[in-house]
Amino acid sequence: GAVVSQHPSWVICKSGTSVKIECRSLDFQATTMFWYRQFPKQSLMLMATSNEGSKATYEQGVEKDKFLINHASLTLSTLTVTSAHPEDSSFYICSAREAGTFPYEQYFGPGTRLTVT
Amino acid sequence: AQSVTQPDIHITVSEGASLELRCNYSYGATPYLFWYVQSPGQGLQLLLKYFSGDTLVQGIKGFEAEFKRSQSSFNLRKPSVHWSDAAEYFCAVGSMFSGGYNKLIFGAGTRLAVHP
Numbered sequence: 001g002a003v004v005s006q007h008p009s010w011v012i013c014k015s016g017t018s019v020k021i022e023c024r025s026l027d028f029q030a031t032t033m034f035w036y037r038q039f040p041k042q043s044l045m046l047m048a049t050s051n052e053g054s055k056a057t058y059e060q061g062v063e064k065d066k067f068l069i070n071h072a073s074l075t076l077s078t079l080t081v082t083s084a085h086p087e088d089s090s091f092y093i094c095s096a097r098e099a100g101t102f103p104y105e106q107y108f109g110p111g112t113r114l115t116v117t
Numbered sequence: 118a119q120s121v122t123q124p125d126i127h128i129t130v131s132e133g134a135s136l137e138l139r140c141n142y143s144y145g146a147t148p149y150l151f152w153y154v155q156s157p158g159q160g161l162q163l164l165l166k167y168f169s170g171d172t173l174v175q176g177i178k179g180f181e182a183e184f185k186r187s188q189s190s191f192n193l194r195k196p197s198v199h200w201s202d203a204a205e206y207f208c209a210v211g212s213m214f215s216g217g218y219n220k221l222i223f224g225a226g227t228r229l230a231v232h233p
Contacts (some may be wrong), residue, residue: 004160034220043207043223044161093160102168103219104149104211108160 003027004096006109013084013116021079021112023094029074030096034106035067038091050077084116119144119212121224129230130198138193138227140208149211150191151221152182156204167191168211178202203231 003026013019023033032051036044050056050071058064066088068080077096081088091113095106120143130136142148149168153161165176172184182193191208208224 006160041226041228043225046220046222049220095161104151104166104221106221108153108162110160111158113158 002098002107004030004094004107004109006092006094006112008112009110010113011115013114015085015116016083018080018082019084019114021081021092021094021114023077023079023096023109025075025096025098025107028096028098028107030077031074031099032097033071033077034095034097035069035077035079036093036095038093038111040091044093047079081114084114086116089114089116119210119222121208121210121222123206123208123224123227125227126225127228127230129232131232132200133197136193136195136198136202136229138206138208138229140191140193140224141189142191142208142210143189144210144212148191150182150184151209151211152176152180152191152193153207153209153223154178154204155207155226161207164193164206198229198231200231200233203229205229 005024007022035047038044047062048056048058050069052071052074056069071077091111093111095108122141124139151166152164155161164180165174167174167184174182180195205226205228207226209221
């Protein structure tokens with residue numbers, strides 16, 4: 001149980017284009033989803049927290065207009081990187097939390113590697 | 118501010134040897150503490166967690182961790198390492214922020230290499 005998937009697992013896009021990453025909870029309802037960014041050999045940095053049906057809460061320094069997050073259903077959240085640039089290349093990981101569970105219990109997806117050329 | 122420090126960036130051990138990965142935290146109240154493992158190109162898997170009770174916590178894959186409040190530490194241990202344990206290990210602390218939402222703050226990670 002508690003499986004989170006991400007699609008695609010890797011994506012290459014050209015500078016200036018937009019790319020969408022999906023995060024799905026497969027066997028539970030995710031009231032809260034988190035998006036992290038991980039640079040090579042570095043830790044995970046939280047980008048934003050989203051609750052189903054509400055606007056995402058972005059961490060300080062994260063551009064809301066560049067990283068669009070939508071959490072329209074209890075099983076799906078999407079991260080759209082708009083007008084991507086090479087510096088946006090990174091490993092993006094989502095996690096999900098089920099309502100009524102331990103507040104910090106998060107199930108992580110396998111990640112999406114984005115390369116912007 | 119809440120923070121997590123993992124002093125060792127990279128550790129190499131021989132297969133069958135014991136392992137201890139260090140984690141120190143900075144948090145005003147009783148912390149919620151976690152250890153995660155990340156294999157190459159993969160997401161994170163929870164090894165164990167502590168939020169109250171017995172300060173020695175048992176996890177999956179033969180790992181354990183001990184919470185020491187006086188030292189602000191939550192070190193991860195394994196008595197005998199297997200080659201499959203080679204991975205990146207992250208310590209994290211749960212933190213409550215304004216607005217009522219919770220988040221995890223991660224340490225920088227320790228990369229474990231295992232020699233045959």
